[in-house]
Amino acid sequence: MVPAMAGLSLRSESPRMNFVKLTTQYAVQTVPPASQLARPAIVLRNVGVTFATDTGPVEALAKLNLTINEHEFVSIVGPSGCGKSTVLRIVASLLAPSYGEVHILGSSAEEARRAYSFGVVFQNSVMLPWLTALQNVRLPLDVIAGVREKAAPISPGRLLEMVGLKGYEGLYPRQLSGGMRQRVAIARALSFDPPVLLMDEPFAAVDALTRQKLHALLLDIWNKARKTVLFITHDVYEAVMLSDRVLVMSRSPGQIDAEIHVDLPRPRAESIKTNPKYAALCARVLALLTRE
Numbered sequence: 001m002v003p004a005m006a007g008l009s010l011r012s013e014s015p016r017m018n019f020v021k022l023t024t025q026y027a028v029q030t031v032p033p034a035s036q037l038a039r040p041a042i043v044l045r046n047v048g049v050t051f052a053t054d055t056g057p058v059e060a061l062a063k064l065n066l067t068i069n070e071h072e073f074v075s076i077v078g079p080s081g082c083g084k085s086t087v088l089r090i091v092a093s094l095l096a097p098s099y100g101e102v103h104i105l106g107s108s109a110e111e112a113r114r115a116y117s118f119g120v121v122f123q124n125s126v127m128l129p130w131l132t133a134l135q136n137v138r139l140p141l142d143v144i145a146g147v148r149e150k151a152a153p154i155s156p157g158r159l160l161e162m163v164g165l166k167g168y169e170g171l172y173p174r175q176l177s178g179g180m181r182q183r184v185a186i187a188r189a190l191s192f193d194p195p196v197l198l199m200d201e202p203f204a205a206v207d208a209l210t211r212q213k214l215h216a217l218l219l220d221i222w223n224k225a226r227k228t229v230l231f232i233t234h235d236v237y238e239a240v241m242l243s244d245r246v247l248v249m250s251r252s253p254g255q256i257d258a259e260i261h262v263d264l265p266r267p268r269a270e271s272i273k274t275n276p277k278y279a280a281l282c283a284r285v286l287a288l289l290t291r292e
């Protein structure tokens, strides 16, 4: 299976309806703020991961606890190698923890994966090179259609339009820029309307201007569809701009050291960066990251 399709969802819940509204009207905001909906969507309890390597065991995560509520946008920041991707892989059920409990939407991570509850976007998301942009976005639906009968909540063509790729539907991956390919990956992750989006440094490899546009796109989608989002990044500014909460990880072994609540107003835009509170929050996260 293609990694980026590792978890795909067709769960029918209220966010689906909001998403459908988003696509038909694109301006309806009926979802209560995340703070009023405090049902846990992602729970890691006392989770540890040790990898066996040629040079001995590597303890990537130890006694890690994490709760992300439904419709919350939570980022994890931390230095390279601290275990961020390992956390995401556990949540996505791509990796089993050595110990500890994982609960996703009230089920195990594996059950959630089988229920297609996750859309996953990686830094360099895999697109099948022999399929066009449109066919790549449609791919999860083709896979899921074999599993269960369900109409796509929103057409792949419309999704490509939403991510700014109208007119590029027929192009192949080699004909698209890195930023465009990430847009396709986001459209694909949304194509089956999963309740949870898992993103591992999705914008790390695109240029600054494209990243700005992708931030705006993601905020727009989240603001209207209110997915539960776990967003991994090493970019503090990106984390603060996008998130409800920022979790700071330390390494050896990976643990969550601190959390910062980002009480900046929503909806947010690039202009939030001129808000003194934004600068203060970034400074706090940076201080936590660089402390000994």
Ligand code: ADP
Residues within 6 Å of the ligand: 051, 052, 053, 058, 059, 060, 078, 079, 080, 081, 082, 083, 084, 085, 086, 087
């Ligand atoms: P991050 O995403 O924060 O950069 P990772 O989660 O990728 O960090 O890795 C955390 C630690 O676990 C690192 O020390 C890395 O070398 C190690 N690691 C990750 N995956 C494996 C693996 N499959 N086998 C052995 N060690 C691994």
Ligand code: MG
Residues within 6 Å of the ligand: 084, 085, 086, 200
């Ligand atoms: Mg990583």
